[in-house]
Amino acid sequence: MTNPLPSPAQPLKIGTRGSPLALWQAHEVRRCLMGAFDLPEAAFEIVVIKVTGDQILDKPLKEIGGKGLFTREIEEALIDGAIDIAVHSMKDMPTVQPEGLVLDCYLPREDVRDGFVSPGVASLADLPQGAVVGSSSLRRRAQLALRRPDLRLVEFRGNVQTRMRKLEEGVAVATFLAMAGLNRLGMAHVARSAIAPEEMLPAVAQGAIGVERRIADQRVAGMLAAIHDGPTGVRLAAERGFLARLDGSCETPIAGLAVIEGERLWLRGEILRPDGSESITAERRGAISDAAAMGRDLADEVLGRAPEGFFSWR
Numbered sequence: 001m002t003n004p005l006p007s008p009a010q011p012l013k014i015g016t017r018g019s020p021l022a023l024w025q026a027h028e029v030r031r032c033l034m035g036a037f038d039l040p041e042a043a044f045e046i047v048v049i050k051v052t053g054d055q056i057l058d059k060p061l062k063e064i065g066g067k068g069l070f071t072r073e074i075e076e077a078l079i080d081g082a083i084d085i086a087v088h089s090m091k092d093m094p095t096v097q098p099e100g101l102v103l104d105c106y107l108p109r110e111d112v113r114d115g116f117v118s119p120g121v122a123s124l125a126d127l128p129q130g131a132v133v134g135s136s137s138l139r140r141r142a143q144l145a146l147r148r149p150d151l152r153l154v155e156f157r158g159n160v161q162t163r164m165r166k167l168e169e170g171v172a173v174a175t176f177l178a179m180a181g182l183n184r185l186g187m188a189h190v191a192r193s194a195i196a197p198e199e200m201l202p203a204v205a206q207g208a209i210g211v212e213r214r215i216a217d218q219r220v221a222g223m224l225a226a227i228h229d230g231p232t233g234v235r236l237a238a239e240r241g242f243l244a245r246l247d248g249s250c251e252t253p254i255a256g257l258a259v260i261e262g263e264r265l266w267l268r269g270e271i272l273r274p275d276g277s278e279s280i281t282a283e284r285r286g287a288i289s290d291a292a293a294m295g296r297d298l299a300d301e302v303l304g305r306a307p308e309g310f311f312s313w314r
């Protein structure tokens with residue numbers, strides 16, 4: 001007996017965090033599945049799950065600590081069967097999933113760049129000497145400290161509205177947000193400019209939405225195969241191969257970006273000391289079919305070039 005498609009009587013449960021961006025992403029996955037299988041909206045139920053990372057807003061994430069701060073509760077719900085799929089920002093996802101789960105379905109990737117957000121300053125290059133900028137991202141902080149040691153960095157967390165309010169209050173003159181999230185929420189206008197990857201290499205998997213499932217759930221596997229974007233899969237295989245070999249997560253100062261050039265893949269990677277005193281960059285081009293190995297090889301290269309003690313997090 002083949003499993004039936006979901007229906008209003010037996011909807012497919014889509015698990016997500018409750019932030020505006022996470023909800024948008026869950027609705028986008030629903031739209032894709034509705035389109036692929038000609039199903040009504042009621043064939044899907046969006047289940048909001050509270051996660052630890054969203055409840056502690058007053059501390060930098062690296063102090064709360066632990067991988068999967070934004071995902072643990074969602075993955076537990078998936079394992080327990082309380083939900084059938086889980087929607088994530090791939091940038092926030094560890095490279096290894098819990099036993100029994102797999103994360104191999106990606107929607108077409110959005111803009112990968114970081115946005116420069118400031119009420120008064122047009123671009124990163126226009127920041128005056130000694131300006132105060134807000135960011136809690138270890139990667140962005142290290143990249144900024146490396147290029148602009150004159151800047152003063154302050155911790156900055158919260159959703160777009162919270163950050164905009166802090167900027168208006170003068171807590172900082174500028175902050176940084178992924179263009180992907182701003183575009184999805186219809187808030188691209190808050191970014192004064194998008195920062196070229198040459199200036200600030202984005203986080204691994206930035207701009208990509210992933211859908212996680214139970215390995216054993218063949219019905220869901222078939223459904224997700226219909227909405228998976230192959231090129232995004234290739235790019236993330238390279239970037240996440242790089243991250244995996246470095247034993248990194250979204251809380252380590254690591255950047256990586258792969259782009260497809262015809263039949264070839266171009267991968268760039270960067271690792272930094274958290275204080276921005278040093279950075280190691282490397283790149284390579286290779287066959288699309290070698291994406292994951294290319295990522296691992298690039299990681300081995302930067303690891304080989306890193307002096308003793310570079311990896312404070314390892």
Ligand SMILES: NCc1[nH]cc(CCC(=O)O)c1CC(=O)O
Nearest residue numbers: 089091177178180181206207208
């Ligand atoms: N770590 C938080 C996070 N995870 C994904 C995004 C943005 C959307 C994306 O990159 O897909 C953000 C916020 C940000 O960096 O501005």
